Amino acid sequence: MNLSSIHDMLHSIIPALDLRSCLVSVQGELIYQHYRNEEAKTRIAKINSCTKSVLSALVCMAMDQGKIPDASTPLSFFFPEVQTDADARKPQITLEQLLTMTAGFNWDEFGGQNSFPRMTRTDHWVHFALEQTLSHTPGTHMEYNSGVSQILSAILMQQTGMSVNTFAERYLFDPLEITDYEWESDPQGVHTGGFGLKMLPADLLKFGQLFLQKGQWNGTTLITHDLVNRSTTPAIAVSPPNHGYYAWYWWVDTCSAESARFIEDVLPTDIQSTTAIAPSDLALPSLNYYYARGFGGQFVYIVPALELVVVLTNDKRKKEKPPLDVFPRLIAPQLLRYL
Structure with a gap:
């Protein structure tokens, strides 16, 4: 080359x-x-939904550590209250379906009553996301949904016993020497899973390099090879205007x-x-x-x-x-x- x-x-x-x-x-x-300009190099800026990929990496790390169970684990394991939902399919939504945006929730990401902007105006984002009805059988249709990202962020916090940014600092940011960042959180203190992270471009490059190196960094395994592969392997075809x-x-x-x-x-x-x-x-x-x-x-x-x-x-x-x-x-x- x-x-x-x-x-x-x-x-x-x-x-x-x-x-x-x-x-x-x-x-x-x-x-x-x-x-x-120099500001673009030295000042952190919003990475918006790239936050989701960072969250995915953290979930993989928690899986590697045995803190989050297998991706086939149902939603009811983490939120027993969904067992009383009128739709019997909801408790059976899996962790993997949350990770692949195939949970089946009726959601319009940028508008309407069941949307990400509406979620951010409520006093409990996770409850709002969990309360949405299902419009598709889980696992059959990809619908982009920052609400399920917030559910995943809450699961990570619940299962690790620490805030998402604390977990990130300990197992991802510190090893990559990422020190300059900001991360928003919801009213319950759950860091935003679908957006809200600010980083430097150079630190985003480190994050990408970690995945290119199959989870290895300076001779240490931060994410196992198997989970790097699994998390980046196509799960479902997307609908236009998206492709791939x-x-x-x-x-x-x-x-x-x-x-x-x-x-x-x-x-x-x-x-x-x-x-x-x-x-x-x-x-x-x-x-x-x-x-x-x-x-x-x-x-x-x-x-x-x-x-x-x-x-x-x-x-x-x-x-x-x-x-x-x-x-x-x-x-x-x-x-x-x-x-």
Whole structure:
């Protein structure tokens, strides 16, 4: 792999997109970094739903330690009160179904009476999430739901006997030397499972590198290889406008050189010439990858075949944002040329 050429390619396309940050690591070496300004480098910022992937990692750690039981464990084990619910399916929702957004709750993430904004205006977020009716048989349909993330955060707190951020500091943040962060919590002191974590881009890169290294960090196993694999293996296909699959709070997808054809018409003219795909490029292999995704352009991409981790962050308003799929449609197709 020609790392110098990759650096030059990235430098030719990333600055013009005005991202808050872009960090690229290959084989554990930081080969490219771009920050809009010094503040973007040194000041923590919201990672939004990338928080879910961090929570997934913490749940895996608690499983490894025997503090959280197997993923097949039913919801009623953690919240016995759901056994009296009118819907007999609810007590049987499994931990894995919470992790894969397939619990079946009737939920509209961003609007309506059963939504994440409505949840945050109640005095007990976890109760609100648990009280929602089911619109699908658990395990059959993926419905994005930050309420189930809050349930999972409460389970982690319940089973470990410590706050989520304390558990994170002890078993994840301290080993990775992540010291600068903030994490919101609900009225009961349960840290937000679906959003609310602020971190530095460089620390997000460490988090991605941990997963690339199958849970190993400086010779120590932070997450077992088996659970890294299980948590990032496709569990269910997602519905449009999303594409690919969902795992345990990780998105999983594939891209090819063909992907770049769908973005060239929305790029500045000077970048279009840099990213043009030649006919010969279309024969290049596809790339499998998985990623954490947060609202507003926060991403952590892991590409095992290239030993690659990419962090993208942004803070622009919707009308000012570059294309959402900067990595799969712009960066990854170029990387295929250096396989």
